[in-house]
Amino acid sequence: EVQLVESGGGLVQPGGSLRLSCAASRFTFSMYWMCWVRQAPGKGLEWVANIKQDGSDQYYVGSVRGRFTISRDNAKNSLFLQMNSLRAEDTAVYYCARVMEQQLARLNYYGMDVWGQGTTVTVSS
Amino acid sequence: DIQMTQSPSSLSASVGDRVTITCRASQSINSYLNWYQQQPGKAPKLLIYAASSLQSGVPSRFSGSGSGTDFTLTISSLQPEDFATYYCQQSYTTPVAFGQGTRVEIK
Numbered sequence: 001e002v003q004l005v006e007s008g009g010g011l012v013q014p015g016g017s018l019r020l021s022c023a024a025s026r027f028t029f030s031m032y033w034m035c036w037v038r039q040a041p042g043k044g045l046e047w048v049a050n051i052k053q054d055g056s057d058q059y060y061v062g063s064v065r066g067r068f069t070i071s072r073d074n075a076k077n078s079l080f081l082q083m084n085s086l087r088a089e090d091t092a093v094y095y096c097a098r099v100m101e102q103q104l105a106r107l108n109y110y111g112m113d114v115w116g117q118g119t120t121v122t123v124s125s
Numbered sequence: 126d127i128q129m130t131q132s133p134s135s136l137s138a139s140v141g142d143r144v145t146i147t148c149r150a151s152q153s154i155n156s157y158l159n160w161y162q163q164q165p166g167k168a169p170k171l172l173i174y175a176a177s178s179l180q181s182g183v184p185s186r187f188s189g190s191g192s193g194t195d196f197t198l199t200i201s202s203l204q205p206e207d208f209a210t211y212y213c214q215q216s217y218t219t220p221v222a223f224g225q226g227t228r229v230e231i232k
Contacts, residue, residue, distance in 0.1 A: 035221075037169075045161075045169060045212055047221035059219040062126075095168055102174060109175040110216040111159040115168035 002027045002114050004096050009119030016086050016123070022079040022096030022116055030054075030074040033099035035112065036081050038092035038121075046092075049081065050099065064090075086123045093118040127151050127215050131224035137232040144200040146227045148213035153193045157217035160189055160198045163226075164209045172211075173198065203229070 008020040020036070036048040049070040050059045058070050069082040079096050097112035128151040138144050148158065156176040161169040171180045173189035176196055186201045200207055208231055213224040 044226045045163075045214075045223040047214075047223065050219065050221070061220050100171075100174075102178070104175055104178065107156075109157060109178075111171050111174035111180070112161075112169070112214075113171045113174075113180065115170070117168060 002098075004098065004114055004116035006094065006096050006116040006119040009094065009121045011122045011124065012086055013125050014087060014123055017082070017084045018086065018121060020081040020083065020094055020096075020119060020121070022081075024077040024079065024098070027098070027114075029072075029077040033101075033110070034070075034072060034079045035097050035099055036070060036079075037095045037097055037112070037115075038090075039095070039118075040089070040092045043092075048094070051079070083121070086121075088123050091121060091123050093120050126220055127154065127218065127222050129213055129215055129222045129224040131211075131213055131227050133227060134225065135228040135230060137230045138203050139232045140203055140205060142203045142232075144203050144207075144229060146198045146211055146213075146229075148191075148196045148198070148224050150194045150196075150215055150217075154215045154217035156192045157215055158189070158191065158196045159214045159216060160187075161212045161214065161223075162207075162209045163212065164206075169212065174216075200229075 003025045035050045051070045067085045071080045095118045098114040100113040158176045160173040163169040177189045210226045
């Protein structure tokens with residue numbers, strides 16, 4: 001079964017850093033865009049960042065740009081999120097997700113078709 | 126940035142009911158609209174992509190429609206396992222945006 005498993009969450013003080021990892025298995029990791037999505041306690045889903053198959057392009061939501069860095073290691077089938085200068089509002093469950101691409105009528109459509117179970121990040125003093 | 130607005134925020138329905146959830150984009154996103162289901166304590170699950178295409182393995186009671194700015198998710202006959210929160214998401218451009226969610230509760 002295709003699987004994503006996140007790790008690295010925990011309790012960190014405001015201003016601190018944390019590195020999340022996501023291990024992929026049973027699919028060709030290097031062929032897919034990947035992303036991070038988070039969910040604050042009791043709130044909705046918020047996209048955080050995307051990374052291209054070869055890691056050459058990354059995109060971020062404005063609230064984390066300059067503080068978070070998404071990266072990947074295709075040789076190790078792994079996705080990462082380096083989070084610096086953490087704030088209380090970064091407290092959330094962080095999910096990694098695979099971005100699938102489907103072509104319909106010569107147009108490419110994208111959706112997050114495989115998700116990990118999530119890892120919890122708590123920013124508090 | 127494109128904003129996604131869902132309505133209603135929550136609804137109560139009975140098993141067997143037909144349920145409709147709407148999603149509106151702040152500008153045209155053509156058919157770049159996905160729907161997800163999230164059950165409590167679990168990761169989201171992709172139901173519909175490209176506004177109306179059913180993701181593999183998703184029951185046919187789920188359907189999506191719309192284009193441009195207005196979209197609909199319909200559950201034709203609500204089942205016990207469908208009580209969950211549903212999110213729309215635009216994949217037209219970054220930043221990717223989700224709607225605020227619609228919680229479907231048991232009546």
